[in-house]
Amino acid sequence: MIKKLGICMILCTCSLVSVYAGENVILGGDSVGIAAKYDGVLVSGFYDIHQNGTSYNNKEVLEVNDLITKVGTTKINNLKEFQEQLQIQTNSNQVEVSYYRDNALTTSTIHCVSEQSFSCGLYMKDQVNGIGTITYYDEQENIYAALAHNIVIENNEYLQNGNIYSANIHSINIGNNDTVGSKNGMIDYNQDMGNLELNNEYGIYGELEVSVQGTQVETAGLDDIKVGEALIYTVIEGDVVESFSIDIQEIELNDEMQFIFKVTDTDLIDKCGGIIQGMSGSPIVQNNKLVGAVSHVAVNDPTRGYGVFIGNMLNTADSID
Numbered sequence: 001m002i003k004k005l006g007i008c009m010i011l012c013t014c015s016l017v018s019v020y021a022g023e024n025v026i027l028g029g030d031s032v033g034i035a036a037k038y039d040g041v042l043v044s045g046f047y048d049i050h051q052n053g054t055s056y057n058n059k060e061v062l063e064v065n066d067l068i069t070k071v072g073t074t075k076i077n078n079l080k081e082f083q084e085q086l087q088i089q090t091n092s093n094q095v096e097v098s099y100y101r102d103n104a105l106t107t108s109t110i111h112c113v114s115e116q117s118f119s120c121g122l123y124m125k126d127q128v129n130g131i132g133t134i135t136y137y138d139e140q141e142n143i144y145a146a147l148a149h150n151i152v153i154e155n156n157e158y159l160q161n162g163n164i165y166s167a168n169i170h171s172i173n174i175g176n177n178d179t180v181g182s183k184n185g186m187i188d189y190n191q192d193m194g195n196l197e198l199n200n201e202y203g204i205y206g207e208l209e210v211s212v213q214g215t216q217v218e219t220a221g222l223d224d225i226k227v228g229e230a231l232i233y234t235v236i237e238g239d240v241v242e243s244f245s246i247d248i249q250e251i252e253l254n255d256e257m258q259f260i261f262k263v264t265d266t267d268l269i270d271k272c273g274g275i276i277q278g279m280s281g282s283p284i285v286q287n288n289k290l291v292g293a294v295s296h297v298a299v300n301d302p303t304r305g306y307g308v309f310i311g312n313m314l315n316t317a318d319s320i321d
Contacts, residue, residue, distance in 0.1 A: 021221025028134030029233030033187025166191035175273035183278030274302030
């Protein structure tokens with residue numbers, strides 16, 4: 001069993017991946033905070049509302065993970081706009097909302113009450129937040145690539161855009177054969193590093209809004225990737241990128257287009273247990289070439305991980321306008 005570490009394109013052929021050999025990018029490894037925004041507000045729960053001695057609950061109309069996109073005829077993009085429209089629309093305690101459920105658009109009426117402010121008894125959110133790792137920066141194209149898999153949540157197809165921010169790792173939950181570990185950190189929302197334009201199976205991508213400095217590294221073709229020793233670059237404390245030894249054990253050139261590795265660095269095993277959540281996107285370098293990035297971990301063995309080929313990530317980045 002494998003687990004994505006977290007946040008669709010057709011799989012590339014071997015020849016396509018090799019096209020990107022020999023490009024120069026800036027090596028990543030930095031931890032980043034990720035805030036991905038919904039195209040509306042997502043229902044996450046319910047509570048009773050009361051008026052004149054009567055209780056109401058809108059779970060008879062809505063369900064958890066419904067995405068509300070309109071109040072009345074007005075498009076809403078976030079919680080602030082939802083609350084503003086609620087106060088404008090609530091004249092008779094009945095408000096019409098449009099929402100997506102299983103990708104189908106539906107319009108229904110929900111009950112709201114006026115107390116100190118208008119309430120409809122819904123717990124909602126307009127974005128998801130997490131920590132991942134930058135794979136590389138492309139200074140020439142002014143873009144970044146990170147995470148090495150899509151943002152994995154309910155209704156991730158409704159995530160439209162977002163931003164990445166500077167992050168600082170303050171502690172580690174060590175992984176074991178029963179539990180996937182995790183990085184714990186603080187996201188600095190005042191340090192906006194770039195936008196989030198693309199979220200797919202090979203990671204998240206967007207334009208940089210800051211200048212970056214770092215080590216230039218050449219990207220590898222499929223012929224460059226070998227079974228044997230390699231390094232992953234990631235942060236496990238503060239904002240310092242460190243390298244840790246791994247051993248690439250299998251290279252799969254089938255539909256999966258991935259490689260399997262074993263963590264051999266005793267320091268990483270002692271401090272983290274192996275591969276943990278928040279390491280997704282950590283770049284993997286072999287023979288001084290960027291060969292790929294960490295994407296998954298084996299749930300029953302945190303020292304065993306999976307990587308995606310860098311060519312697939314570079315190809316994906318090319319689709320950004």
